Amino acid sequence: MRPMLDYSETLERRHILADGRSVVIRSMRPEDEAAARLFFRRVYPQSFRTRFLTLLRAFAPVDSTVLVCEARVDGEPRLVGEARYSPIPGSPSCSFGIVVTDAWHRTGAATLLMLALLAHARARGCEAMEGIVLRENRGMLPFLRALGFAVQLRPDDATLLRVVKRLDHYDLPSPPG
Numbered sequence: 001m002r003p004m005l006d007y008s009e010t011l012e013r014r015h016i017l018a019d020g021r022s023v024v025i026r027s028m029r030p031e032d033e034a035a036a037r038l039f040f041r042r043v044y045p046q047s048f049r050t051r052f053l054t055l056l057r058a059f060a061p062v063d064s065t066v067l068v069c070e071a072r073v074d075g076e077p078r079l080v081g082e083a084r085y086s087p088i089p090g091s092p093s094c095s096f097g098i099v100v101t102d103a104w105h106r107t108g109a110a111t112l113l114m115l116a117l118l119a120h121a122r123a124r125g126c127e128a129m130e131g132i133v134l135r136e137n138r139g140m141l142p143f144l145r146a147l148g149f150a151v152q153l154r155p156d157d158a159t160l161l162r163v164v165k166r167l168d169h170y171d172l173p174s175p176p177g
């Protein structure tokens with residue numbers, strides 16, 4: 001992995017979505033905890049959330065970088081998306097995850113989050129970003145392909161796909177807005 005660079009300029013940026021609404025992409029702050037809990041309550045049903053958050057607490061790498069997408073809903077700030085990555089120990093790659101609340105799908109918010117995440121990881125020296133996606137996840141695959149991720153079969157599990165994007169060879173597209 002290359003040495004740490006100054007990637008602060010990739011953080012805290014306001015964008016105007018195609019529908020005219022404005023969002024801010026920024027890093028998660030400690031004071032976001034209550035808003036983040038509400039966010040996860042909105043995006044995951046109870047049973048999944050319990051399992052997911054338990055797993056997250058048990059396995060979340062301490063060096064995860066978490067970015068959020070903040071919008072204004074009824075005049076109040078609200079987290080509508082979250083994306084994170086963590087370096088994979090012993091590898092030049094990092095793994096990622098992203099989720100956006102249903103009401104904000106197909107607005108471009110997820111693309112802005114992913115572009116910021118990719119830029120952040122590259123500035124930090126990660127050579128590739130990868131993830132595991134359920135094969136049946138119909139929205140995620142076209143979304144990731146549009147961002148230049150390659151989709152690979154997993155020989156060990158036909159229900160899963162590995163997605164990967166090299167960060168050292170290509171220029172990242174500029175975020176819209």
Ligand SMILES: CC(C)(COP(=O)(O)OP(=O)(O)OC[C@H]1O[C@@H](n2cnc3c(N)ncnc32)[C@H](O)[C@@H]1OP(=O)(O)O)[C@@H](O)C(=O)NCCC(=O)NCCS
Pocket residue numbers: 096097098099100101104105106107108109110111112131132133137138139140142143144146
């Ligand atoms: C995957 C996800 C992040 C995409 O969010 P999104 O808000 O739709 O993303 P964007 O608005 O930035 O979409 C960008 C492009 O991705 C593609 N896309 C996104 N969802 C799609 C869908 N359901 N079907 C086809 N294409 C889709 C389109 O090309 C879209 O551009 P367009 O709207 O101009 O056609 C969102 O659906 C999500 O949070 N899903 C649940 C979480 C999840 O499955 N995470 C996977 C584990 S990492």
